[in-house]
Amino acid sequence: MKMTKYPTIAASSFLLLLLLATIAMAGDPSGSATYTDDVAGLKIATNFAWTLVAAFLVFFMQAGFALLGAGALRVKNTVNYFAKSYMDFSIGALAYWAVGFALMFGGSKLFAGLEDGSSIIGWSGWFLSGDAYDVSTMMFWMFQVVFAATAATIVAGACAERLKLQAYLIYSGIVTAIIYSIYGHWVWGGGWLSTLPYGVGARDFAGSGVVHAVGGLVSLAAIMLLGPRIGKFNKDGTPNAIPGHDVGYIVLGTFVLFFGWFGFNPGSTLAATDLRISVIAVNTFLAGAAGAVLVCYWTFLKTKKVDIALTCNGALAGLVGVTAPCAYIPTWAAVVIGLISGLIVMYGIKFNEWVLKVDDPVGAVAVHGYNGLWGLLAVGIFADGTYGGVSGLIVGNTGQMTAQLIDAATVAVWAFGTGYILFALLKHTVGLRVSKEEELTGLDMGEHGYSAYPEFVIQEQHGDIIMMEPDSRANDHSPDGVRT
Amino acid sequence: MKMTKYPTIAASSFLLLLLLATIAMAGDPSGSATYTDDVAGLKIATNFAWTLVAAFLVFFMQAGFALLGAGALRVKNTVNYFAKSYMDFSIGALAYWAVGFALMFGGSKLFAGLEDGSSIIGWSGWFLSGDAYDVSTMMFWMFQVVFAATAATIVAGACAERLKLQAYLIYSGIVTAIIYSIYGHWVWGGGWLSTLPYGVGARDFAGSGVVHAVGGLVSLAAIMLLGPRIGKFNKDGTPNAIPGHDVGYIVLGTFVLFFGWFGFNPGSTLAATDLRISVIAVNTFLAGAAGAVLVCYWTFLKTKKVDIALTCNGALAGLVGVTAPCAYIPTWAAVVIGLISGLIVMYGIKFNEWVLKVDDPVGAVAVHGYNGLWGLLAVGIFADGTYGGVSGLIVGNTGQMTAQLIDAATVAVWAFGTGYILFALLKHTVGLRVSKEEELTGLDMGEHGYSAYPEFVIQEQHGDIIMMEPDSRANDHSPDGVRT
Amino acid sequence: MKMTKYPTIAASSFLLLLLLATIAMAGDPSGSATYTDDVAGLKIATNFAWTLVAAFLVFFMQAGFALLGAGALRVKNTVNYFAKSYMDFSIGALAYWAVGFALMFGGSKLFAGLEDGSSIIGWSGWFLSGDAYDVSTMMFWMFQVVFAATAATIVAGACAERLKLQAYLIYSGIVTAIIYSIYGHWVWGGGWLSTLPYGVGARDFAGSGVVHAVGGLVSLAAIMLLGPRIGKFNKDGTPNAIPGHDVGYIVLGTFVLFFGWFGFNPGSTLAATDLRISVIAVNTFLAGAAGAVLVCYWTFLKTKKVDIALTCNGALAGLVGVTAPCAYIPTWAAVVIGLISGLIVMYGIKFNEWVLKVDDPVGAVAVHGYNGLWGLLAVGIFADGTYGGVSGLIVGNTGQMTAQLIDAATVAVWAFGTGYILFALLKHTVGLRVSKEEELTGLDMGEHGYSAYPEFVIQEQHGDIIMMEPDSRANDHSPDGVRT
Amino acid sequence: MKMIQAIIRPSKVEEVKNVLDQAGYVSLTSIEVKGRGRQKGITQIWRGEEYKVDMLPKVKVEIVVPDEKENEAIELIRKAAYTGNIGDGKIFVLPVEKTIRIRTGETDGKAL
Amino acid sequence: MKMIQAIIRPSKVEEVKNVLDQAGYVSLTSIEVKGRGRQKGITQIWRGEEYKVDMLPKVKVEIVVPDEKENEAIELIRKAAYTGNIGDGKIFVLPVEKTIRIRTGETDGKAL
Amino acid sequence: MKMIQAIIRPSKVEEVKNVLDQAGYVSLTSIEVKGRGRQKGITQIWRGEEYKVDMLPKVKVEIVVPDEKENEAIELIRKAAYTGNIGDGKIFVLPVEKTIRIRTGETDGKAL
Numbered sequence A, B, C: 001m002k003m004t005k006y007p008t009i010a011a012s013s014f015l016l017l018l019l020l021a022t023i024a025m026a027g028d029p030s031g032s033a034t035y036t037d038d039v040a041g042l043k044i045a046t047n048f049a050w051t052l053v054a055a056f057l058v059f060f061m062q063a064g065f066a067l068l069g070a071g072a073l074r075v076k077n078t079v080n081y082f083a084k085s086y087m088d089f090s091i092g093a094l095a096y097w098a099v100g101f102a103l104m105f106g107g108s109k110l111f112a113g114l115e116d117g118s119s120i121i122g123w124s125g126w127f128l129s130g131d132a133y134d135v136s137t138m139m140f141w142m143f144q145v146v147f148a149a150t151a152a153t154i155v156a157g158a159c160a161e162r163l164k165l166q167a168y169l170i171y172s173g174i175v176t177a178i179i180y181s182i183y184g185h186w187v188w189g190g191g192w193l194s195t196l197p198y199g200v201g202a203r204d205f206a207g208s209g210v211v212h213a214v215g216g217l218v219s220l221a222a223i224m225l226l227g228p229r230i231g232k233f234n235k236d237g238t239p240n241a242i243p244g245h246d247v248g249y250i251v252l253g254t255f256v257l258f259f260g261w262f263g264f265n266p267g268s269t270l271a272a273t274d275l276r277i278s279v280i281a282v283n284t285f286l287a288g289a290a291g292a293v294l295v296c297y298w299t300f301l302k303t304k305k306v307d308i309a310l311t312c313n314g315a316l317a318g319l320v321g322v323t324a325p326c327a328y329i330p331t332w333a334a335v336v337i338g339l340i341s342g343l344i345v346m347y348g349i350k351f352n353e354w355v356l357k358v359d360d361p362v363g364a365v366a367v368h369g370y371n372g373l374w375g376l377l378a379v380g381i382f383a384d385g386t387y388g389g390v391s392g393l394i395v396g397n398t399g400q401m402t403a404q405l406i407d408a409a410t411v412a413v414w415a416f417g418t419g420y421i422l423f424a425l426l427k428h429t430v431g432l433r434v435s436k437e438e439e440l441t442g443l444d445m446g447e448h449g450y451s452a453y454p455e456f457v458i459q460e461q462h463g464d465i466i467m468m469e470p471d472s473r474a475n476d477h478s479p480d481g482v483r484t
Numbered sequence D, E, F: 001m002k003m004i005q006a007i008i009r010p011s012k013v014e015e016v017k018n019v020l021d022q023a024g025y026v027s028l029t030s031i032e033v034k035g036r037g038r039q040k041g042i043t044q045i046w047r048g049e050e051y052k053v054d055m056l057p058k059v060k061v062e063i064v065v066p067d068e069k070e071n072e073a074i075e076l077i078r079k080a081a082y083t084g085n086i087g088d089g090k091i092f093v094l095p096v097e098k099t100i101r102i103r104t105g106e107t108d109g110k111a112l
């Protein structure tokens, strides 16, 4: 993360300092060798505190993903989605501890125990044992593991209401341990993308690509293989709306994610002594706000209604879009990026439903996949050169854009490709999809043996839904009780 | 914020240091000029981290407000309330970025880019551009914007279940950009209230007045113009109870707000090196607890029931009441302030319903408005002189009380007055209120085209409610199944 | 906390420094004497920030407990549970301010105002007044009070759906003020357990014993005296399942608790300059993940279903189990501890239901009680000597295990014994249990006069439940619509 | 005796109940139902897609009356539930052979 | 055949079901309703204001039986649902002309 | 007129509605119920303990038709709701004496 984030200002960086220290002395499990009672030691402590608190906030995003997804699904699949959300970070944590971290940061030499690896893949730090039993390495792992868990959980939403739990649990470990980690190595672990000979090499500050595009594009591969939910598409190929069961959960989940994003982006400096954190926080806020405002007004102008579920997607789209560039851009650019993200998510969802004809119940592909790619390109456009030596088109520099394009193309091919292979393998082994009967009854009964709200009287919605003919939309907005 | 908070100990303040630095050198967007590898630089970094983390916590209060309000409303208006809660901070962020911040802190000279302004109004820092593209200014903006969003969102609850979404969205931007910001300038931006020649000038540590009284008193003006919900008052003017649809949301929202308040109050030092933060945190906790305990027992003694929804209001009342004085008082005073806040909120709600005959579905006027004023006065009473040179009546000083009275009167006139004008203008232009039909059907269908919980079977409650005659209250508490 | 946590490395500890300072000069309410503009002062400020932020996270765990418990109960008792969750921390805060803190830390001499006490009990710091009106003492109180509130709230879940609110409110104050605080004194306040002549004395880093075992074992005493809910046990003594009403709340509550645990454990250093915080955070994460993974797969192998409610208990069990040892162990040990915790919680619940025949609706006794004891022993087994001089069996040291056994036995006797006496007294005075009629109707109507979700159509579940004969379990897993 | 089943708008329940109450018909039972009639359903929106729900929430009010009260009760309900717009609902009358009050065991006329 | 509709307390549903089950009346249908009768409603509280809800939650149990079983079934329900307090509820008996089992197409007696 | 009450699987409601719609029976009312019949209930799990719920969610579809349409409507419903497994449900037919459309006051035949 470090090396690739601001190599040009490495001299002023606290991590390099640590680096020198840790390499010289192997693991320091107690911290007593790393901490000294002076400015240097205190600087390390301050940055530990900052990074760990940020990691905790990112951890909490898991709750946000769980809420957001559950709210967008039908009652009968709620337990299942919560179970997937919960288990993926649990399994992911163990997988990343055992394998993923070593593949991703081995050879980066960022901290003790991470000595061995190449520009393609790392191979040291397994199980955080040996020299990796070190306070600095652990601090770093803690921040990285919560990112890894985020990438995995994105797919749960896209595949919801039909993917077998068992397939999901296998998938989850493999994505975290391998697919995410290897690509992550190329960008943040000192791998080849970060050292491309264009601009300063590809830059993805907090992971529009590494986290979001990976999650979103693996999702796309998955739902292509999985097929749509029963009832999503009509015989003529037009999609049906399948409304979620709890709008409150959607909004609350978005609030939690937004909150966590303040750990995700500003925390990615790994250092409070890098005062750019304030600019990063402001850019994060503005892009999320701009994404929401755009979708809110755009849908209002078209339908005279405010579509708050879609507006929440707009906010998240803005946040995903600004994740890569947040450190390199001025505030006006954050607003512009957020507005464009809002457009991408709206038309991305339409494109998926009407053109690709894939079924993504929560909009994960558009929010994380397409906007993840957009975020990578936005670095090449809006970086203003005030930070990390990254300069984009707006200051007349084209080299960085080349690096970003290569990165975007790479992640698209890698995530979609490996995702496709993985899900194809699962399809032909454990199987991807629950039985038709189970899907109709709901995965809660089938996979878990209980329902989310057993005391509430529930009514199936799906049977009541009639999609509007595109030309009949104009009339008939009348609420109950108005003559039509 | 700084200048007005503890001018008398300014010499020991980190912000003054920054001030000198930033004024001399214009904006420092990368932070590399502001941060230096020594005690001074590290101090800045520590305080950046503290302030930003506090800002993130305050941001999360938005989720608390959303939950608290939604829980206190009927199912049919849930989506609408969530939408308002969500959009006001999104719109508010852009409004405060463009205009509000410049009006509020222009001329304060606190940070780079904030040079121009008078004691009435500021005019520099627009769009965080120019010299305001500076890490310190951004750190400060980040903390301020979350406060601005809080002031706006308070009104959503008071006007719930009948205010047009479109009117709300306009209102929201204007309050954040103008009403809040101008008054804020007088108190925190170096304006005239902070330099009153009584005591040390008016003091409002974390915003009982600036945030809460403004929000609460604009609310009062709004609901006077808006009128009560259909069914709230009987023909004889007696009010009816309209219970909220989810008590869990109310309690959960209160927890989230309480949590966020630990950013709101202790964070308002903008500095962890100001060790008074611990006293502030303790006072915040105790006042919130005391407010809850008072309401809990008071209602229990009167009705033999524990009214947890009202108790949550009591906790928030205590928190609002201690927000202005939290830095200046000993712990016993925090308990006393909280207890009195509990009384104010209980009788404030009764006063609004039975005397003013206004309809405030969530109790925003009593919680934020009346207790905001109480908080301002509490500074003048309980400040013990151990901090910031602020001494109140309990240490025999009357000057500060004079300043606080002027401040309280000012905010009452300003917030109610401008709020009244704003809502009167909206009433005669876009209109304030949805149609009777839409109100009966619920704003969710009318403004959004969907309902919050489409799969749950819902029953209207309102039709079943009969208010108790005051004299018939003694009997008939029997639960179902007991002969009456 | 400090003294007992790592006395052997006291020289490098920031608290000792503080200690010297504060003892010499009595209370410093403004912090201006404690903070100095140099490395020493900045170190204090950094650690203040760290500890307070951690305290805020721990505070937020209250919301997690509220959600977790409410979700595991029936609709008709939801308001009551939320009310108990909310009131116990409010009452607890006042009780701990007035009395508990003085009993627990009086005589520890850790901070100003805590001078008087013996190795059995403390007696200074009442009401945080006198010399305890000091920024460091307050910082410390803030961290401690949130722990005290946690211990109290655990009992709410075990006694849910039948314990009188009034009895609960009295209980709550007494546990926080006395039962918790006196035992806490022995372990963290410099009392006799911390100075046992085995190993380095009993060690309980963040409170497996002090917080969780106390809460869990008081719970056990309480539910023995209280008796099971109507319908929980059949005439032949076999238990019935009484499913909770909202699985989403259970999962969400677990997320919030997990999040808060990152304040609970790493924050217990009270110092970011103690870089071991990173190891503590990692161990916390891994143990929670391992507990969840074990329960998830174990139940899946047995029933072909994933029992997510039980899996959440597994995660919490892992977190409780690692709370005492988290600072002293390597990461692999955290995984092992978590796995064993998962087993303990599963079989603990079965043991309680089938052998003890007690009714614990949320599993508090197994999660907090049994795993709290397990955590104490785990220190004696897995401590690897890299921190605080604590060495367990895995490095060939048996002395520490002796101390841990004494501690575990002490807490079992103390918590169960005093809990039993307290609840027996309550039973014969105010009474423990609501009337049969109120229990059937639900405590929400009886104690509060309203229901949690008045607009949702609710159906009683309990009437429909038939427990499976143990031998008939194999067949009949068919979902609706499959011929049986 | 007759069981009058009136399927009405949720927003009209209060009025219907009040009217019946004043006329002495205190006892009744209500049920949340969903119905489809001449009213075509309403347009809803989900993530930018419009669709129509053809089953709308209604409330079924059931009231059992002696034969001679049938017409009066029907008239009261009809007037109170009327708005004149499609979706006002329908009233069905079913024969009831026996009525028993559980508490007292009284039957028929006395049980109403 | 007769459809016996019993409107009872939610807390009595289990007992009623068990009694019917033991007497061989396994099949039945239940519905959540709200009802108003002689019972006056219960007092509730919202933010310090007391009010009364006059429609209380009840459960309607419907069971279709052959004509000759009518009285037995009524008696069973009546005894199981009885507490002696106002609010115990009522039983209505409606004629049923035809019964069809969907799975087999059997009708009437055989379908019950 | 007859009221046809069909108690069917929730997953069959859509099909039943569509079939009725196409045959011109647009108007109907549906209610969420729970039922017990020959189907024995399903096994559920709570915190590691298995148990059985014997009342399963069903939907009751009510449709009032003129006497001459009774058999046609029954047949349509029966076919659409059929799976052949236990739990397919039952159809009851009750006599209806009167029908009134609230909006127009039309009665009986015209009101359907």
Ligand SMILES: Nc1ncnc2c1ncn2[C@@H]1O[C@H](COP(=O)(O)OP(=O)(O)O)[C@@H](O)[C@H]1O
Pocket: D007, D034, D035, D036, D037, D038, D039, D056, D058, D085, D086, D087, D088, D089, D090, F027, F028, F029, F030, F062, F063, F064, F065, F101, F102, F103, F104, F112
């Ligand atoms: N033939 C019928 N059978 C059962 N329910 C009916 C029938 N006709 C109408 N309903 C119920 O009455 C409700 C109102 O009918 P609707 O056609 O909207 O009223 P109208 O046509 O009189 O304006 C419907 O939603 C449905 O629940």
Ligand SMILES: Nc1ncnc2c1ncn2[C@@H]1O[C@H](COP(=O)(O)OP(=O)(O)O)[C@@H](O)[C@H]1O
Pocket: D027, D028, D029, D030, D062, D063, D064, D065, D101, D102, D103, D104, D112, E007, E034, E035, E036, E037, E038, E039, E056, E058, E085, E086, E087, E088, E089, E090
């Ligand atoms: N005439 C009626 N028509 C429809 N429902 C009725 C009628 N009388 C009673 N009920 C239903 O029966 C329930 C119990 O009646 P209630 O008057 O409380 O019983 P009782 O008077 O026998 O103690 C009511 O809540 C209502 O749902």
Ligand SMILES: Nc1ncnc2c1ncn2[C@@H]1O[C@H](COP(=O)(O)OP(=O)(O)O)[C@@H](O)[C@H]1O
Pocket: E027, E028, E029, E030, E062, E063, E064, E065, E101, E102, E103, E104, E112, F007, F034, F035, F036, F037, F038, F039, F056, F058, F085, F086, F087, F088, F089, F090
């Ligand atoms: N005699 C009855 N009285 C009332 N409801 C009945 C009766 N018989 C069946 N039902 C309802 O019909 C539903 C389906 O019946 P079930 O016995 O499962 O169908 P089948 O036996 O034809 O497969 C039941 O769940 C119940 O709601």
